[in-house]
Amino acid sequence: MRALGELxxxxxxxxxxxxxxxxxxxIVGDLEHDRRIAYTTVMTVMDNLRRKGWLRRQQDGRAxxxxxxxxxxxxxxxxxxxxxxxxxxxxxxxxxxxxxxSPEEAFALGEAYRRLGGP
Amino acid sequence: MTGxxxxxxxxxxxGFCVPAALRRGWAWREPRVAITLRLALAVSWLIAxxxxxxxxxxxxxxxxxxxxxxxxxxxxxxxxxxGFAVADAFVFAAGxxxxxxxxxxRGLLVARRGRRAFAASLAGSGSGSGSGRADPATGAVIIDDxxxxxxxxxxxxxxxxxxxxxxxxxxxxxxxxxVLAHERAHLRGRHHLLLTAAAALGRAFPFVPLLxxxxxxxxxxxxxxxxxxxxxxxxxxxxxGALVALAGAEAGGGAxxxxxxxxxxxxxxxLAPAPPSGVAARSARVIAVAxxxxxxxxxxxxxxxxxxx
Numbered sequence: 001m002r003a004l005g006e007l008x009x010x011x012x013x014x015x016x017x018x019x020x021x022x023x024x025x026x027i028v029g030d031l032e033h034d035r036r037i038a039y040t041t042v043m044t045v046m047d048n049l050r051r052k053g054w055l056r057r058q059q060d061g062r063a064x065x066x067x068x069x070x071x072x073x074x075x076x077x078x079x080x081x082x083x084x085x086x087x088x089x090x091x092x093x094x095x096x097x098x099x100x101x102s103p104e105e106a107f108a109l110g111e112a113y114r115r116l117g118g119p
Numbered sequence: 120m121t122g123x124x125x126x127x128x129x130x131x132x133x134g135f136c137v138p139a140a141l142r143r144g145w146a147w148r149e150p151r152v153a154i155t156l157r158l159a160l161a162v163s164w165l166i167a168x169x170x171x172x173x174x175x176x177x178x179x180x181x182x183x184x185x186x187x188x189x190x191x192x193x194x195x196x197x198x199x200x201x202g203f204a205v206a207d208a209f210v211f212a213a214g215x216x217x218x219x220x221x222x223x224x225r226g227l228l229v230a231r232r233g234r235r236a237f238a239a240s241l242a243g244s245g246s247g248s249g250s251g252r253a254d255p256a257t258g259a260v261i262i263d264d265x266x267x268x269x270x271x272x273x274x275x276x277x278x279x280x281x282x283x284x285x286x287x288x289x290x291x292x293x294x295x296x297x298v299l300a301h302e303r304a305h306l307r308g309r310h311h312l313l314l315t316a317a318a319a320l321g322r323a324f325p326f327v328p329l330l331x332x333x334x335x336x337x338x339x340x341x342x343x344x345x346x347x348x349x350x351x352x353x354x355x356x357x358x359x360g361a362l363v364a365l366a367g368a369e370a371g372g373g374a375x376x377x378x379x380x381x382x383x384x385x386x387x388x389x390l391a392p393a394p395p396s397g398v399a400a401r402s403a404r405v406i407a408v409a410x411x412x413x414x415x416x417x418x419x420x421x422x423x424x425x426x427x428x
């Protein structure tokens with residue numbers, strides 16, 4: 001999952017905040033609270049997001065209504081996993097409680113625990 | 120024997136021969152001693168090598184001379200010493216020091232940038248859209264991820280402890296508290312600095328066992344030291360149980376996180392601890408630091424006696 005750019009992320013967050021499919025006009029209205037932004041800019045961004053698979057759209061009269069194709073939880077988890085994977089080489093970036101164990105190692109660990117009297 | 124030979128001998132011994140002794144069973148019984156010892160050896164080695172090279176090129180500086188030396192004669196002696204050897208030695212010493220410092224700075228900077236980026240992705244840009252939410256009950260940040268994982272993110276002013284939802288689901292409350300205590304111990308002990316520095320020195324001098332293997336050994340020792348700190352207030356069984364519960368499918372476990380072999384050792388330490396050795400352990404700690412410290416002061420002592428006496 002590729003990371004979103006700054007504006008793309010802002011737009012996605014606004015769309016996630018809506019419970020129902022939204023038009024470009026809706027999002028422009030949302031964003032205008034925080035910044036000056038052109039309708040065409042938002043339209044382009046949302047179209048790009050659709051082409052990249054982040055949004056779905058359906059025709060509603062003369063406008064399109066967009067809805068998320070990826071949930072915000074999936075996005076967050078994807079970002080975390082990418083960041084964690086990136087932290088592999090950077091010793092001391094994160095200190096994991098326990099490292100990556102293969103299924104065999106995990107089994108052996110459970111065995112050791114039981115053998116030593118763990119409940 | 121000139122100071123230079125002493126230093127060179129120390130550098131060889133510390134760099135190549137001693138590291139094997141740092142891996143024996145005692146290290147896992149006394150992880151903090153082992154960490155301190157490896158640190159002290161590494162620092163003294165970094166000092167000893169360039170000083171040894173300089174001293175070997177300029178034996179007049181570090182020769183023990185009970186009667187002392189007349190500074191003028193000494194300066195003249197230095198001037199007469201083989202020009203090339205002295206210049207080369209200083210160039211080497213400067214290059215050595217520069218190389219070590221540069222690798223260190225680079226390693227620390229890269230690690231810091233990585234942590235900042237990670238913390239930023241956790242926070243998102245406000246409005247609850249970040250990947251994690253602070254949990255007032257535990258003081259940790261919970262991220263919505265089914266893969267069990269717990270780690271700490273030393274991030275300057277506000278260090279974070281991150282636990283995935285999957286981990287919270289798999290741990291009993293006492294186990295979770297034990298895990299949090301373990302991570303807090305990492306933060307208090309600044310283990311991230313230790314490991315980043317060790318990794319940087321390992322990249323700078325990969326052929327020297329003392330430094331090349333340091334990061335891997337120290338990461339295991341740091342985990343054990345954090346375990347020891349956590350079980351001062353929490354049950355050993357809980358911490359061991361947490362290890363078992365979270366084993367397997369740790370999200371992106373770092374290459375130097377304690378792998379299977381070390382995890383089994385940690386469970387063994389927790390459930391079947393060696394009997395505490397009060398006086399012996401404390402004396403060992405003192406000696407462990409004193410010896411390398413004294414040896415690394417040796418050149419300064421010799422210089423002081425030789426030049427200013």
